[in-house]
Amino acid sequence: MRKQFKDTTLDLATQDERVVVILGDISHFLFMPFQEKYPTRVYNMGICENALISVAAGLSSQGFHPFVHTINPFLTERCVEQIKLDLCYNQFGANIVTTGASFDYAWDGATHHCYTELAILRLLPGMEVTQPGNRGELDTLIRSQYNNGKPTYYRLSDHGHPLDFPIEFGKANLLKDVGADVTVMTAGPILANVVDACEGLPVNLVYFNTIKPIDREAIERFRRTRILVVQDAHGLHEAISSVPDLSVSCHGLPDQFCAWYGTVHDIRKKIGLDPAGIHAAVLSRIS
Amino acid sequence: MTPACREIRRNILEASNLSGHGHIPTSFSIVEMLCAVFDTMRHDPTNPEWAERDIFILSKGHAALGYYATLAQYGYLPVKELATFGAFESRLGCHADRLKVPGVEVSTGSLGHGIAVAVGMALAFKISNECRRVFTIVGDGESNEGTVWESVMVAVNLKLDNLTILFDANDSQTRSLQILNPGDRFRAFGCETIEVDGHDMEALMNALSVPGSGVKAVIAQTVKGHGCRTLSNNVFEWHRKSPKSDELPTLIKELEEA
Numbered sequence: 001m002r003k004q005f006k007d008t009t010l011d012l013a014t015q016d017e018r019v020v021v022i023l024g025d026i027s028h029f030l031f032m033p034f035q036e037k038y039p040t041r042v043y044n045m046g047i048c049e050n051a052l053i054s055v056a057a058g059l060s061s062q063g064f065h066p067f068v069h070t071i072n073p074f075l076t077e078r079c080v081e082q083i084k085l086d087l088c089y090n091q092f093g094a095n096i097v098t099t100g101a102s103f104d105y106a107w108d109g110a111t112h113h114c115y116t117e118l119a120i121l122r123l124l125p126g127m128e129v130t131q132p133g134n135r136g137e138l139d140t141l142i143r144s145q146y147n148n149g150k151p152t153y154y155r156l157s158d159h160g161h162p163l164d165f166p167i168e169f170g171k172a173n174l175l176k177d178v179g180a181d182v183t184v185m186t187a188g189p190i191l192a193n194v195v196d197a198c199e200g201l202p203v204n205l206v207y208f209n210t211i212k213p214i215d216r217e218a219i220e221r222f223r224r225t226r227i228l229v230v231q232d233a234h235g236l237h238e239a240i241s242s243v244p245d246l247s248v249s250c251h252g253l254p255d256q257f258c259a260w261y262g263t264v265h266d267i268r269k270k271i272g273l274d275p276a277g278i279h280a281a282v283l284s285r286i287s
Numbered sequence: 288m289t290p291a292c293r294e295i296r297r298n299i300l301e302a303s304n305l306s307g308h309g310h311i312p313t314s315f316s317i318v319e320m321l322c323a324v325f326d327t328m329r330h331d332p333t334n335p336e337w338a339e340r341d342i343f344i345l346s347k348g349h350a351a352l353g354y355y356a357t358l359a360q361y362g363y364l365p366v367k368e369l370a371t372f373g374a375f376e377s378r379l380g381c382h383a384d385r386l387k388v389p390g391v392e393v394s395t396g397s398l399g400h401g402i403a404v405a406v407g408m409a410l411a412f413k414i415s416n417e418c419r420r421v422f423t424i425v426g427d428g429e430s431n432e433g434t435v436w437e438s439v440m441v442a443v444n445l446k447l448d449n450l451t452i453l454f455d456a457n458d459s460q461t462r463s464l465q466i467l468n469p470g471d472r473f474r475a476f477g478c479e480t481i482e483v484d485g486h487d488m489e490a491l492m493n494a495l496s497v498p499g500s501g502v503k504a505v506i507a508q509t510v511k512g513h514g515c516r517t518l519s520n521n522v523f524e525w526h527r528k529s530p531k532s533d534e535l536p537t538l539i540k541e542l543e544e545a
Contacts, residue, residue, distance in 0.1 A: 020414065040413075040414050041414070043410075043445070045441050045444075045445075046440070046441065046444070048434075048437035048440065048441060050399075050403070050433075050434045050437060051403045051406070051434055051437035051438050051441055053403075054400055054403030054404045054406070054407060054434070054438070055403055055404070055406050055407035055410065055438075055441065056407060057393075057403075057404045057407055058393075058403070058404040058405060058406060058407020058408040058409070058410065058411060059407045059408075059410060059411045059414075060407075061392070061393070061404070061407070061408055061411070062408055062411035062412065062415070063411075064411055064414070066407075081397060081400075082400065082403075085394070085396075085397055085400060086393075086400055086403070086404055089394055090385060090386075090393060090394050090404075091386065
């Protein structure tokens with residue numbers, strides 16, 4: 001998805017001279033061709049994430065469309081106050097683009113894992129929060145939202161799902177509606193595991209690319225079913241649960257640091273978010 | 288003290304008395320700086336959104352009452368509106384909101400934010416080849432925040448010669464983390480640094496008159512509560528205290544005699 005991020009922003013930059021990219025010393029080489037073509041539009045400003053968000057606010061105040069990019073926990077959890085005040089409260093738009101998702105840097109341990117930011121950012125007034133599932137979704141979401149004057153968050157992953165279907169910002173996809181009593185709702189790259197897990201099971205399946213604004217219409221459609229949220233981060237469960245009087249449960253993260261290493265697949269398996277673990281969780285809701 | 292600076296301070300005292308709000312000593316320490324900035328920068332109170340204006344950001348946002356009194360002095364607000372300071376439906380909160388107050392470019396209050404936004408604005412003007420300057424007042428207490436120094440490093444690295452940082456060295460942190468020798472620190476970070484008496488209008492005007500060859504840091508040595516010895520002799524007691532009606536005449540008298 002990172003390469004797509006570069007390709008999309010570079011393409012936008014050819015059409016829109018207000019596109020500016022700020023890097024926190026990540027993806028430096030990836031953006032070199034961009035920088036060579038537009039030397040005043042890409043800045044590797046260094047490892048100072050809090051300042052980067054505020055600088056983006058300043059650029060936005062003068063009509064630019066900044067993209068700020070570095071590793072997930074450092075740009076989101078570390079910078080909540082800058083995002084809250086300098087972007088949301090001041091009503092300065094910016095595009096916050098992280099890499100690493102929840103466990104892409106599994107081997108680096110809990111300091112590089114990040115699973116709260118979708119839930120935190122969705123609480124900030126004026127904020128848009130997306131979790132693109134693959135390169136195509138990222139491209140669609142950025143082109144749709146990058147210059148709308150709002151702060152928008154895009155959570156990139158190196159492990160996008162392989163499914164291909166059209167998406168729209170703020171709209172869920174009803175991937176399977178079989179009139180079942182149980183509806184699985186999920187978001188982002190883990191859709192691949194969810195689809196595998198649900199194969200042959202009598203469940204409806206709804207997919208979200210956007211956590212805020214949440215597609216309430218899609219949720220309401222399945223109000224009379226038991227909803228099971230499957231996500232490898234916090235955020236979707238909280239967003240869906242904001243709709244009153246639903247029957248919602250969640251198969252997600254434990255209340256502990258996932259202090260293991262290895263790969264994202266190792267951690268997902270350990271916490272039951274591999275296809276087998278999700279399958280078992282869905283089965284338990286059906287029976 | 289110039290008549291304008293004295294009038295601003297009087298309006299601060301009276302507004303604080305009427306409203307029961309305000310950080311008076313820290314507002315008093317920057318009055319000359321505010322006037323020097325507003326006398327230097329290109330701005331138009333009849334058109335606060337003027338596209339060619341320079342930018343001022345009060346990074347030490349808790350001195351908002353001093354900022355409002357200055358905006359009133361320069362025609363952005365009616366002076367009588369200062370009395371609404373901090374009231375429920377007032378435009379004038381105890382920290383300024385850019386969406387409510389004409390002339391306010393960035394809503395500040397949490398320390399260490401305004402200077403970083405100022406860096407982004409200065410960069411924006413460089414990218415778009417606009418000859419517009421950005422001024423920001425940063426507090427010495429505020430400079431306990433790491434983002435102040437992150438911002439200075441970024442600005443210097445980007446060679447933002449259209450950015451002027453006014454550092455209010457009012458010794459606010461003598462009881463905790465004091466920023467000693469601030470001029471040395473800003474020089475070490477690569478700023479073009481000038482040290483002045485922060486209550487000397489002529490010195491401030493000279494320091495601000497032309498952009499630097501790089502990021503300019505004006506280290507302004509100031510006194511919290513400058514102009515009222517009751518305040519300057521008791522800065523911690525008066526940090527966030529408003530004068531009662533029976534205290535106001537003494538403060539006004541001290542101000543008139545300063």
